[in-house]
Amino acid sequence: MKKSVVFLILFIGSFSYAQNMNNNTLQEIIQKNADTLGGVLGNWKFIYKETPMLCVTDEANNRMRIIAPITESDNLDKELLLDSLTANFHSALDVKYAISNGILWSVYIHPLKELTNEQVESAISQVYFAAQTFGSTFTSTELIFGGRNAEEKQPEEIKKEKLRKF
Numbered sequence: 001m002k003k004s005v006v007f008l009i010l011f012i013g014s015f016s017y018a019q020n021m022n023n024n025t026l027q028e029i030i031q032k033n034a035d036t037l038g039g040v041l042g043n044w045k046f047i048y049k050e051t052p053m054l055c056v057t058d059e060a061n062n063r064m065r066i067i068a069p070i071t072e073s074d075n076l077d078k079e080l081l082l083d084s085l086t087a088n089f090h091s092a093l094d095v096k097y098a099i100s101n102g103i104l105w106s107v108y109i110h111p112l113k114e115l116t117n118e119q120v121e122s123a124i125s126q127v128y129f130a131a132q133t134f135g136s137t138f139t140s141t142e143l144i145f146g147g148r149n150a151e152e153k154q155p156e157e158i159k160k161e162k163l164r165k166f
Helices: 002-016 023-033 078-090 117-133 156-165
Strands: 036-040 043-048 051-058 063-072 096-100 103-110
Touching: 023 036, 023 043, 023 051, 023 117, 043 117, 051 117, 063 117, 078 096, 103 117
Parallel strands: none
Antiparallel strands: 036 043, 043 051, 051 063, 063 103, 096 103
């Protein structure tokens, strides 16, 4: 019985923290952070620190994405593709590198309603940093999951040895 009461309190309490992000609020946050903003509600083009970005939402299906183009996918060699996939696991954090329509993008995807204002601001920043650091540190922030610094690159021999042990 005691466990049920605790669960019920936690369950009900979680609703008080639920977000209710919508296109109007999202537009206000983007406008506050962007250098320029264009487009229509739910489909914005904006510039953030001289980097072009798009934000597309689907309120009916509770989806949102912020993206920035990096380069044409034809410009990518095997090593860059592998580095970007590795970064998706270690250093891109909430942002991922993805290819669509012949373009490599820095991409943040999230359920729309559950977003907080802080998450939107972080998303814009991470999409920007991932686009800017593509080809060098492949990071979306200074933090790298696993505790290494962005500057620390492992010698190729160590990487190969770790793969053999795995």
